[in-house]
Amino acid sequence: MSVNVHPVKPEWKAKGLIDNDTYLAWYKRSVEDPEGFWAEHGKRIDWIKPFSSVKNTNFNTPGVSIKWFEDGTLNVSANCIDRHLATRGDQVAILWEGDDPSEDRKITYRELSEQVNRLSNVMKANGVKKGDRVTIYMPMIPEAAYTMLACTRIGAIHSIVFGGFSPDALAGRIEDCGSDFVVTADEGLRGGKKVPLKANTDKAIEIAEKAGAKVRNVLVVRRTGGAVAMKDGRDIWYHEAMDAASADCPPAEMSAEDPLFILYTSGSTGKPKGVMHTTGGYLVYASMTHQYVFDYQDNEVYWCTADVGWVTGHSYIVYGPLANGATTLMFEGVPNYPSPSRFWDVVDKHDVSIFYTAPTAIRALMGAGDEHVTKTSRKSLRVLGSVGEPINPEAWEWYYKVVGEERCPIVDTWWQTETGGILITPLPGATDLKPGSATRPFFGVQPQLVDNDGNVLVGATEGNLCITDSWPGQMRTVYGDHERFEQTYFSTYHGKYFTGDGCRRDDDGYYWITGRVDDVINVSGHRMGTAEVESALVAHAKVSEAAVVGYPHDLKGQGIYCYVTLMEGEEPSDALRKELVAHVRSEIGPIASPDKIQFAPGLPKTRSGKIMRRILRKIAEDDFGALGDTSTLADPTVVDDLIDNRQNKK
Numbered sequence: 001m002s003v004n005v006h007p008v009k010p011e012w013k014a015k016g017l018i019d020n021d022t023y024l025a026w027y028k029r030s031v032e033d034p035e036g037f038w039a040e041h042g043k044r045i046d047w048i049k050p051f052s053s054v055k056n057t058n059f060n061t062p063g064v065s066i067k068w069f070e071d072g073t074l075n076v077s078a079n080c081i082d083r084h085l086a087t088r089g090d091q092v093a094i095l096w097e098g099d100d101p102s103e104d105r106k107i108t109y110r111e112l113s114e115q116v117n118r119l120s121n122v123m124k125a126n127g128v129k130k131g132d133r134v135t136i137y138m139p140m141i142p143e144a145a146y147t148m149l150a151c152t153r154i155g156a157i158h159s160i161v162f163g164g165f166s167p168d169a170l171a172g173r174i175e176d177c178g179s180d181f182v183v184t185a186d187e188g189l190r191g192g193k194k195v196p197l198k199a200n201t202d203k204a205i206e207i208a209e210k211a212g213a214k215v216r217n218v219l220v221v222r223r224t225g226g227a228v229a230m231k232d233g234r235d236i237w238y239h240e241a242m243d244a245a246s247a248d249c250p251p252a253e254m255s256a257e258d259p260l261f262i263l264y265t266s267g268s269t270g271k272p273k274g275v276m277h278t279t280g281g282y283l284v285y286a287s288m289t290h291q292y293v294f295d296y297q298d299n300e301v302y303w304c305t306a307d308v309g310w311v312t313g314h315s316y317i318v319y320g321p322l323a324n325g326a327t328t329l330m331f332e333g334v335p336n337y338p339s340p341s342r343f344w345d346v347v348d349k350h351d352v353s354i355f356y357t358a359p360t361a362i363r364a365l366m367g368a369g370d371e372h373v374t375k376t377s378r379k380s381l382r383v384l385g386s387v388g389e390p391i392n393p394e395a396w397e398w399y400y401k402v403v404g405e406e407r408c409p410i411v412d413t414w415w416q417t418e419t420g421g422i423l424i425t426p427l428p429g430a431t432d433l434k435p436g437s438a439t440r441p442f443f444g445v446q447p448q449l450v451d452n453d454g455n456v457l458v459g460a461t462e463g464n465l466c467i468t469d470s471w472p473g474q475m476r477t478v479y480g481d482h483e484r485f486e487q488t489y490f491s492t493y494h495g496k497y498f499t500g501d502g503c504r505r506d507d508d509g510y511y512w513i514t515g516r517v518d519d520v521i522n523v524s525g526h527r528m529g530t531a532e533v534e535s536a537l538v539a540h541a542k543v544s545e546a547a548v549v550g551y552p553h554d555l556k557g558q559g560i561y562c563y564v565t566l567m568e569g570e571e572p573s574d575a576l577r578k579e580l581v582a583h584v585r586s587e588i589g590p591i592a593s594p595d596k597i598q599f600a601p602g603l604p605k606t607r608s609g610k611i612m613r614r615i616l617r618k619i620a621e622d623d624f625g626a627l628g629d630t631s632t633l634a635d636p637t638v639v640d641d642l643i644d645n646r647q648n649k650k
């Protein structure tokens, strides 16, 4: 495969915070002397009581334990707000762009301070205490960021649930972390369509309470003004409570290892797990990566198009940028509303310098035609970023040439909910770019490739991606289930963090992520466990068994392909297909909508009853010439029927 290398341009190097020599020197120090390196960079945030211990981590099972800066104390909201007030009180902190292009709001650091202080007092007055779990189910409005920051101010732990998730999914997350306080809005607004967030919350609480949960209060932001039911004694209007609250709430002194937030994410087995991040190390890592990866410089407008319901929104819309005193743009809408020029119109309207989005959006906009891009100016753009899934070189080149007019380096950032921040990435002033490669590790990150038996692979090679030592932003545990944490991440390859991703390393030591090697699929940059979709399908009365795999999809990266065996007496039909799609949407949410459903009288199983997914993946890809050995199947004839009825015939 020929690779079109784009060397660092002299002007990128001149402007950049880090050049290649600096990268190499810092990287070397970061892995040879992590204590010294992180002691120095740990000081980039404000501590109430400075740390004396830097790193105390163990990756060996049992007894995995990860602690950074553990005797230091701090407050995240003080770092994201208070410390900027003297120098940047009047600078815009959050630049909000509504779904409707005529709506925007500019919130200065001083205004942010007032809102967050009031909200902290509202939460306290309603019984939210240090260590309590607060569930946030909100649209992309500034109040979502206020709520996150108010939680950190009083030491409550937030758990954000993406507004596209169903009541069932929300209920499971409320229940799992025992959250008794929920913050939501009447309705969300995306692409001109309303999302019934409050009604979904009501349903979710009903489901959760049947399972034994108890929600004391629901705080409701008025976004659209749509009619919603308010339950007496439980539901509180945000605007009414805020008016009555004081604008002064001193920040709580938190230990570096106190929990900051929980964020549920999909794994290869079971229910989504509550990824838990803590306070000090996370903030150091989020702010440091935000500054150096995006080369953020004072007074620039920075825009990450993610939703705060995903980790990218946590680290790179809210915590990283605000800790750095940046102006962070928060967008309520979608890339193609009211037209496919929307992103670039917003870039021009607000003079955006740094723009960070996902390959799925880039591919969709590429498909809509260059004219939607070229009719806009985009002259403010300086750095472009990509995250969430591998970016194909065609999309990379289009982003580079058409969007960035070859002026802007692209940082293809590889990381995960679990990693808290970016681990493998170019730095704008330092790294020669190769389209499709996330390039080199960030400071302190030590990637390693291993084969399926755990043998370490050296040089140019391909294998399973592990990280051999800790970095400050790493997750600390699965909420309430430390054993699952050890099992999931540290037992496959003993003593190493296993990412679940496959990866190639080239002759220059560049990393090329090839995608998940477990049963997690990546649909439009959203992570999904095939097990979750399967359990939603088998919950349908007509389904007896289901197996779900991913297949290559031009726009989404991967599509969701479901093999479904019906109950005795049920007949396959297109109507039933539609019913099953609707069922999965209501169990999980629209992002989990199956793309293909194949009715299968039988699934390929080994004699011990294990479904052979390798075969199902091949058939879904329409690549059944290479099925390999099927003789170990309990009933090899099922394969012929699967092939005959495949849904992706080319």
Ligand code: WTA
Binding pocket: 265, 310, 311, 312, 386, 387, 388, 389, 390, 391, 412, 413, 414, 415, 416, 417, 418, 438, 499, 500, 501, 513, 515, 516, 522, 525, 526, 527
């Ligand atoms: C994938 C999102 C290739 C990967 C921040 C990872 C990527 C999963 C990239 C994590 C990238 C993320 N190149 N693959 N630049 N970024 N991924 O937890 O498979 O939603 O394991 O975190 O997305 O998804 P998550």
